[in-house]
Amino acid sequence: DAGVIQSPRHEVTEMGQEVTLRCKPISGHNSLFWYRQTMMRGLELLIYFNNNVPIDDSGMPEDRFSAKMPNASFSTLKIQPSEPRDSAVYFCASSFVRGRGNYGYTFGSGTRLTVV
Amino acid sequence: QQQVKQSPQSLIVQKGGISIINCAYENTAFDYFPWYQQFPGKGPALLIAIRPDVSEKKEGRFTISFNKSAKQFSLHIMDSQPGDSATYFCAAANSGYSTLTFGKGTMLLVSP
Numbered sequence: 001d002a003g004v005i006q007s008p009r010h011e012v013t014e015m016g017q018e019v020t021l022r023c024k025p026i027s028g029h030n031s032l033f034w035y036r037q038t039m040m041r042g043l044e045l046l047i048y049f050n051n052n053v054p055i056d057d058s059g060m061p062e063d064r065f066s067a068k069m070p071n072a073s074f075s076t077l078k079i080q081p082s083e084p085r086d087s088a089v090y091f092c093a094s095s096f097v098r099g100r101g102n103y104g105y106t107f108g109s110g111t112r113l114t115v116v
Numbered sequence: 117q118q119q120v121k122q123s124p125q126s127l128i129v130q131k132g133g134i135s136i137i138n139c140a141y142e143n144t145a146f147d148y149f150p151w152y153q154q155f156p157g158k159g160p161a162l163l164i165a166i167r168p169d170v171s172e173k174k175e176g177r178f179t180i181s182f183n184k185s186a187k188q189f190s191l192h193i194m195d196s197q198p199g200d201s202a203t204y205f206c207a208a209a210n211s212g213y214s215t216l217t218f219g220k221g222t223m224l225l226v227s228p
Binding site: 045097 | 150152157158159160161162165205214215216217218219220221
């Protein structure tokens with residue numbers, strides 16, 4: 001298995017532009033998570049999907065952020081319009097969750113977003 | 117509200133020494149405590165995890181010690197090696213809910 005695949009690896013965009021980050025989870029995993037990592041705030045959960053359904057989006061900072069999971073093998077995180085304070089590394093992670101078990105996340109390599 | 121507090125922020129240890137990273141949590145519903153290791157340019161990777169029914173778990177040179185009454189847990193890296201230089205994150209979850217809350221991370225440098 002190739003693991004969790006994120007694209008692009010790096011994105012530089014101008015303030016006000018739309019940014020779309022993509023994630024392909026591990027086949028067979030039923031849960032997908034989007035995290036944002038900054039020096040100041042560490043790893044913050046943005047949104048959690050289970051069986052393609054958004055379960056918790058309380059971490060999405062503003063209406064400018066939206067996430068979709070149209071099928072079990074693909075998810076997107078969109079920022080529209082982007083702002084300089086959105087600059088961070090965005091990670092996607094997937095996991096297989098059954099019952100009360102948390103079987104550990106597998107993270108992608110992240111997308112480093114810079115908004116200028 | 118930060119639910120998992122991690123210390124120290126950074127740590128320098130000589131090769132062969134013991135690295136110790138500590139975490140404290142507030143939510144008594146947490147019942148799954150993993151540690152993740154992150155190298156530059158990579159995503160965090162699961163290193164070792166513990167549930168509160170045991171006080172210690174060891175995997176090779178890595179040991180988690182867990183103190184339920186104090187709501188604290190720690191990672192010990194024995195015989196630390198330069199290849200262990202990375203950022204380490206503790207985390208906690210209520211396994212009925214499945215999302216992890218992470219500490220802010222500890223940058224470990226093992227000097228040769």
